[in-house]
Amino acid sequence: MKFFLNEVLENHLILAIFIVFCAGLSLMTPNFLSTENIFNILRQSSIIGIIAVGATFVIIGAGFDISVGSVLALCGALTLGLQYSMHWALACVIVLAVGSVIGLCNGILSVTIGIPSIIVTLAMMSVVRGLVYLYSDGYPFTLVEGASEGFTFIGQGDVGFIPFPVILLFVVVIVGQWFLVKTRHGRYICAIGGNKEAARYSGIAVDKYQVLTFVIGGVLAAIAGIVYASRLLSVSPLAGQGYELDAIAAVVIGGTSVSGGQGSVLKTLVGVLLLAVIGNTFNLMGIPVYSQLIIKGVIILVAVGLDSYARKRR
C-alpha cells in the first residue's frame, strides 16, 4: 500500500488530482458527468490539446515555443482564405506546409544559429501575427458561404456520438505518445533534452532532432488552426492569443520538466483536461475571466516551482 501510494504520488500525482477534482465536481453538480457535458469539455480542449502535444515535444527537447498562438491564427485564416480559390483539402495541405516551415524557421534560428528559443519564438510570434493582419486586412476572416461539408466536418462533425475534433485530439495524443516512447527518435529527443553533451557523445545528430521538435510544434499548431477555422468558419486577427500560455501550462502541469529530458504526452492530455475542468468550474461559479488569468499564471508557477525546487535540492 505504501509502495502504491509512493508510486501514485511520484508518477501519477496529476492524474490523482484530476480524478479527485472530477469526483468532487460530480458530487456537487450532478450533470457534470453527463455525456453531453464531458464531450463539451473535450471539444473545448481539443484545440489547446493538439497545440500542447507539440509543446510537449519542444519542451522535452529543452526548447520553448511561444509562437504557436500566432501560427494558429495565420493557419486558420489561410485555411479559409485559400478555399476561395481551391479545394479545401488542398488548402489544408498547404496550411500544414506553412506550419512546418514556420517551425523549421524557429528550429534553425534557435538550434543552428543559437538564439535562445524563447527569444526566437517571441519574435516569430510578432512576425506571424503581423502576417495575419496583413493577410486579413485587420478584419475577421470569414467563409461567408459555400463551406463544403467535408471541411465543416473537421471542426463540427460527429463520428457516432463523438465529436470529430475529440477523435483528432486522441489520435494526435496516441501517435505522439507512441512516437515519444516507442521510437528511437522519441528517445533521442529525450536524451538531448536530458543531457545535450552526452547525446553528442553518443553519436546522436543533436541539431537535427532539436529542429524536428520545432517542426512538430509548427505542424500541430497548423492542425489546431484548421480545426479552429472549421469550427467557427471565421478567424479574427486576434485568434489564438494566449493559447501558448494554456498549452505550456498544460505541459508543465502534466509534469514535463521545463529543463527538458522528461515528459509524457498522455500526462499533457491530463493537464489540458484539468485546466479545462477548472475553467469550466470557474465559469459555473461565476469567477470573471480576469481572475482566471491570474489563477492560471499562479498554477504555472506552482507546477514549475515544484519541479525546479526539487531539482535544485538534489
Added chain:
Amino acid sequence: MDGLNILEIKKVSKSFIGIDALKQVDLTIRHGETLALLGENGAGKSTLIKIILGVEQASSGDVWFDGNLKNYSSPNDAYKDGISAMFQETSLVPQLTVLQNVFLGAEILKFFGQLDEETMLQRFENTCKDMGLQLDPHALVESLSAANQKLIEIVKALTKKSRFIVMDEPTDSLSPADTERLLNIIQNLKSQNVGVLYISHKLEEVFKVADRITVLRDGQNVSTVDTSKCTIAEVITSMVGESVETNVIEKDEIISNLPLLKLSKLSVGETLNEISLEVCPGEVVGMTGLIGSGKTKLAKTLFGLSHYDAGELVFNGKDYKPENPKDAIKEGVYLAPEDRKTQGLYLDFEIYKNITITNLPDFLGVYGLIQSKEITASEQLLSSMSFRGGTPTKRVRKLSGGNQQKIVVSKWLHRQPKLLILDEPTKGMDVKARQEIMNIVRKLAKNDCAVLYLTSDFNEAKQVSDRVLLLHEGRLVGEVEPTESVENMMQLIFNSETVEKS
C-alpha cells in the same frame, strides 16, 4: 606559535566515506615565505587547499592563521582574514575592467553609496608601483593576455592587503616568457612580507621560486626541505616513493601485429603536436602525462569531436577523418569521455536507457521499441561487468561513481568496439572499483578490441597497459614498458622540458 608563521597546519586529517585523503598532515609557512607543495595526482594537494580555504572541513587537526586558531567554515571567512587564492582557471569577470575586477566585492564607497573611483584608482596604482608593474586600470580583462590576468589576480590580492596567497598551477596556461615574469613577481612578494603556497607540477619553476618544498604522498607528509639543499632528482624520488603495486592485472600475449589505428605526425591546433603512434587489435596502449598534456584533445579528435589540421590518420587500413561522433561510431571507434556526469550519462534516465541509446535500432519491433528486450540486454551486459548497482530500471543518478563508470563503458560494448578510447576511466574511484574497470579493459583486449587508455595516474597506466606512451604539452615524449619505474617516467617528461628550452 612564535609569530614566525603566517599559516600553520597541525595534524590535519580528512576522510571521505572511509577513504583517507589526508592523514596527519603538518605544514607551516613563514611570513614572506614561498612554500611549494608537491605531490603526484591524488596525493591530497587539492584537499589540503580546500581545507585551508574553508571549502571543506578537516575531520581532525587544526589550521592556524597568523597566530590564531582558525578552522574556517567558509571561504568568505578565510578571505576576510586576508587569505587569497588563485586557481588554474581565472576567477576574474572578463567583461569588467581591470579596476572593477580588482575591487569586486570590496568596492570603496563615498557618500550616498557612490563608488569612490579616485581612491580606488589611487590604491591600485600604489600597489602596481610597489610591484613594479604597469597595467591599464581601464582595460577590459577579456582583452588581456592570460599572463596579465594572473598578474591582476595578484594585484587584487595585494590591494586587499592579503598576507597569504594560495597559487594552484598559476603558470599552467602561460608561455615561458610570461612564466618568467610571473615568477619574478612572486619573488618580489617576499619583500612585501606576503606568504605564498605554491602548487605546480613544473619542478624547474618550483626550484626557482620556492624557499622550501613540502612533499605529500598518499595523503601523508613525506618530507619538507630547503630548496637550496636538495636536487630535483631527490624531490622526484620522494614524490613517487617506492611504488606499491597492489594487484597485478593479468595481461595476455598480443597475437595480431597489424596496426588498427595509425597516427603519423598528427597535429591539432596548438594542443597536439606531430603525434605518431600505432595501436593494434587486442592491445591496451596506455597514455599518461601531467595536467594539460593534451590527451583529452587526442581522444576527442579520434572520436570526431575535434578536427586535425595536419598529419595522417589511418584506421582499419583506410584514411580516417571523422567529422562527428557518428562517423567514428560507424567505424567502430567509441569514446568513454572524461567527465561522466556531463558527457557520458543521462542522470535522470534509467540504467537501461543509458545503455541502449547507442544501439536503439536493435531493440525495435513491429510496434516500436521493446522495453523488455532493452532491459534483458542491459542485464546481461551488466552482469558480465560484475555490476552490483541494482536493476536496469534504476535511475543512474542514484549510483556510485564506479557503477556509473561501468555504464559509460558498457553502453558501447554491445556494439562490439574495434577501438575503445577511455579518458580517465577511474576518476574518483576507490581501489576495488579501479581494479574492476581495469579487468574489464583487459577482457575487451582479449576479445581483440584495441584500447587506448588515457590516465593521469602513472601507476594505473603501468598496471593496465601493454605499452605506455608519455604525453607532455601536446608532444609524445617517450614510450616505455609497463615495467618502467614511475620515477624514470617523470624524469623522461621533465627532461623533454629542459631539451625544449635549451
